[in-house]
Amino acid sequence: MGLGERLRRSLRGVQAEATSGCSHRELGQHVLAELGRHIGFDAACSATLDPVTAMWTSCEVMGGRRDLDFEARLFDVEYRRPDVAKLVDIARRVRPVSVLSVETGGDLARSERYRAVHAPAGLGDEIRLLLMDAGHPWGCVHLARALGSKPFAASDAEALVALSAPLARAFRHTLLRMAMSATREPGPRAIGVLSLRGATLVEASSEARAILGATLDTSLPAAAHGIVALARAGLPARMSCPTAAGEWATLHATRLGGEVAIIVERSSPVELLDVVVRALGLSERERTVVHTLVRGLGTREIALELGISEWTVQDHLKSIFAKANVTSRQALVAALFFGYWAPGHERGATPSPYGHYLRGDEKEPG
Numbered sequence: 001m002g003l004g005e006r007l008r009r010s011l012r013g014v015q016a017e018a019t020s021g022c023s024h025r026e027l028g029q030h031v032l033a034e035l036g037r038h039i040g041f042d043a044a045c046s047a048t049l050d051p052v053t054a055m056w057t058s059c060e061v062m063g064g065r066r067d068l069d070f071e072a073r074l075f076d077v078e079y080r081r082p083d084v085a086k087l088v089d090i091a092r093r094v095r096p097v098s099v100l101s102v103e104t105g106g107d108l109a110r111s112e113r114y115r116a117v118h119a120p121a122g123l124g125d126e127i128r129l130l131l132m133d134a135g136h137p138w139g140c141v142h143l144a145r146a147l148g149s150k151p152f153a154a155s156d157a158e159a160l161v162a163l164s165a166p167l168a169r170a171f172r173h174t175l176l177r178m179a180m181s182a183t184r185e186p187g188p189r190a191i192g193v194l195s196l197r198g199a200t201l202v203e204a205s206s207e208a209r210a211i212l213g214a215t216l217d218t219s220l221p222a223a224a225h226g227i228v229a230l231a232r233a234g235l236p237a238r239m240s241c242p243t244a245a246g247e248w249a250t251l252h253a254t255r256l257g258g259e260v261a262i263i264v265e266r267s268s269p270v271e272l273l274d275v276v277v278r279a280l281g282l283s284e285r286e287r288t289v290v291h292t293l294v295r296g297l298g299t300r301e302i303a304l305e306l307g308i309s310e311w312t313v314q315d316h317l318k319s320i321f322a323k324a325n326v327t328s329r330q331a332l333v334a335a336l337f338f339g340y341w342a343p344g345h346e347r348g349a350t351p352s353p354y355g356h357y358l359r360g361d362e363k364e365p366g
Helices: 003-019 024-038 068-080 112-121 154-161 164-181 206-212 222-232 269-278 284-294 299-306 310-324 329-345
Strands: 043-049 056-062 097-099 123-133 136-146 191-197 200-204 238-242 248-256 259-266
Touching: 003 024, 003 154, 003 164, 024 043, 024 056, 024 136, 024 164, 043 123, 056 222, 056 238, 068 112, 068 222, 097 154, 112 123, 123 154, 123 164, 136 164, 191 206, 191 222, 206 259, 222 238, 222 248, 222 259, 269 284, 284 299, 284 310, 284 329, 299 310, 310 329
Parallel strands: none
Antiparallel strands: 043 056, 043 136, 097 123, 123 136, 191 200, 191 259, 238 248, 248 259
């Protein structure tokens, strides 16, 4: 039995756990543990990604303690400096996997990521696997070996490719379940503030700590370092990410002199809906149309609100229906509601026949 088949069999149980209620963090830990049984590595991490931007939203580490300085340097290279095999580049490939020693022709020093991040940490060769579903990245797995160790083989990368889509669906399922089952306390939305100098957390308000549900000194979300790098590069820096408390938070970073401030708030229903519709691969305008649909607006009302013609609205709707595998606006709203929202609020409810539309199943409802 080849390595690829052994990996597929080994991870079937992990995929089943994703549908039985495990969190994205537990899923990441289980994936790394299973990969460790078959592919030798000295350090590894699994990360969830924003499906449109490929920005990190969370990560789980194996083979060492989480190092915030390491993460800050990694994101600085990933989002601010030129390098080989960045996540956005791998996402455009037919085979979403990269081996650093192959990318650099055996000279790892040609990679900025190796020079600035890996080598100072005593790491050498690396495999990056993006977890792609319907053309969008929902996560990634990074495996690294110590300096001086044998590079990864081409057969290792080949075996991992087959895991990309099934693991992406598993991560997508856990994240969307979280998005649609996130609880909210009534009343005003709490807003917290984080202040960072470099990779160091200078200050965190009590509201930010409550929203993120973590001891921030040791568990600052990976997404925070990512948007800090974007803010320092002068790019838009806003993202929704899962928290340690099992909910979703929206982070917005802005530069304040030599420091970066991050505004933290619990994600609103509109922001959570956007997490779901991004999974369909909709354009920005199509996502806007979906937001008007769930508010119950008709074609003419949508056209007036968006300043476009009714014919253009119909064209957008045709594209949305095709991507969502539905034939009407009623079926789309039903798929959104019954596929993800209702199961999170009705324990033990009978699964809806519409749920398959957004989960990527192939069978039509009977």
